[in-house]
Amino acid sequence: MTIDPVDLTAALIRCPSVTPAEAGALVLLEDMLSEAGFVCTRVDRNGTPNLFARWGEKGANKSLGFNGHTDVVPIGDAAAWTKDPFGGEIEDGILWGRGATDMKSGVAAFVAAAVDFVIQTPPQGAIVIAITGDEEGDALDGTTALLDWMHANNESMTDCIVGEPTSLDTMGDMMKIGRRGSLTGFFTAHGKQGHAAYPHRANNPVPAMARLIDQLARHTLDEGTAHFDPSTLAVTTFDTGNPATNVIPAECKATVNIRFNDAHETHDLIAWFEAKAQKMSEETGVSITVETKVTGDSFVTPPGAFVDLVANSVAAETGVTPELSTSGGTSDARFVKNHCPVVEVGLVGKTMHQVDERVPVEQIQTLKNIYSRLIRDYFA
Incomplete structure (x- = not known):
């Protein structure tokens, strides 16, 4: 079973999951992850859709986590879009649609990398994927609900990646080790x-x-x-x-x-x-x-083994040494940091939340390669 991260991103874009609507995005991911051997649980709270998926044993000594979201902001003026905002069209190497950058591509890239890895090289440990439908909204019953459920059910991550678009101008030029x-x-x-x-x-x-x-x-x-x-x-x-x-x-x-x-x-x-x-x-x-x-609240994951691992994975796949940044707004990493060390790394975010949101398909494949190397080296 091999997942094409570009095809998966396009399929997720075709789910019109304007926050907090699920619109089939989490159902699609749950079916795909379950087929790959992940144990999946819906952790919906107060009408907000959330998905928890784990490959490997609960309570493993080493558990790499990924946090992301499938909800998107409204499209704005539909007439102003060049392409159907929920069409997932690819033209001249560009994938168009709401969520192409923020952040259905990040979710797809990690899911594709994780499924490849657990099938080809089952790790000594666990991989946890926590996806919410409430990052772009009030964020009251999204990642917080997942973390509350994990605590109540003795589920854990030892380190976590958040797949927000973090690069500024070129793929891999920035990653986030904290937020204001x-x-x-x-x-x-x-x-x-x-x-x-x-x-x-x-x-x-x-x-x-x-x-x-x-x-x-x-x-x-x-x-x-x-x-x-x-x-x-x-x-x-x-x-x-x-x-x-x-x-x-x-x-x-x-x-x-x-x-x-x-x-x-x-x-x-x-x-x-x-x-x-x-x-x-x-x-x-x-x-x-x-x-x-x-x-x-402000937080930082100090440079060390995990930060170095992520940065080295980015540099190896892009040829660019990422800046370790704490700039920008808030993300759900502000909740994850109470559970475990967390680092954000993802695509170039120039068109996120804009009309004609889009991403070069090459970036999605590169992000999958970064995540694949990161997962491999994490469990090496």
């Missing part, structure tokens, strides 16, 4: 509405909020760390919802987002938000409240 954390602060300044001609009879929340947001935006969070660039803070909204030019509003809202490195703990940043809001409230008499949302 993400914290959003929602600030609300509560004043007193009044006539703009009589400001002394009102309590304008806008200047107080403006001063606070300026202080946050001008603050230097850090200068960067060994594996991370400096943390950043971006102001994303500032609004009163006030259409009248002669009315002082009663309320003003602003939102900021911090992408932070391993110099910070989430609770310390939240405490900083709250302290700055409290101080401004005391100075201006305008009550400012804060709500926060944490998308993920």
Whole structure:
């Protein structure tokens, strides 16, 4: 049994699995993996589809894991697409469709590599494949559900690969050994509405909020760390919802987002938000409240045996030494890192989430070769 990763990617693209719809993608993978001898279990939670598959003994001393997702973002304007977004068409060596880059190709490449390996060279250990349908959505019942189920059922991975598109310009030029954390602060300044001609009879929340947001935006969070660039803070909204030019509003809202490195703990940043809001409230008499949302904490898998193994596999198959990066947004690696060491390596991600998402088929085959070498060397 040999799986062509390009054909499998195309078949997965033809499953219109816009998050959190399954649309046949996990059924296809489960059938294929079961035929190759993997023990498969659906781990659906709250309507979110998830698939766990293991080849080898439960609790093996050495268990290589793969985490990925088959859900995709919406296509946007269908008329703007050159090809059918769920057609999986190949033309001039390019595979088109939603999920071609992010990340049905990564799932297909690893599944193809894993099936080849367990049939040709059964490893002393286990291979675990954990696929979710909720990475592009709220991510509440996807990889977290799989990890919860694994913990409850004594399933484990000793190391894990996440197949997100990590390369920038050429195949293999970057892999992720960590990710920044993400914290959003929602600030609300509560004043007193009044006539703009009589400001002394009102309590304008806008200047107080403006001063606070300026202080946050001008603050230097850090200068960067060994594996991370400096943390950043971006102001994303500032609004009163006030259409009248002669009315002082009663309320003003602003939102900021911090992408932070391993110099910070989430609770310390939240405490900083709250302290700055409290101080401004005391100075201006305008009550400012804060709500926060944490998308993920920062983490890093330090360079060592596993990171070197992945990097060497990439270099051997591409001729490129990958940069060890922690840049970019969040991924489900932020959940996996609580279970075992995790590294992300995948395709060039230039067209992910775009209209006309596409990938050269050569990249998919190269990614399968990287994963094949990685699996072989891992169990050598």
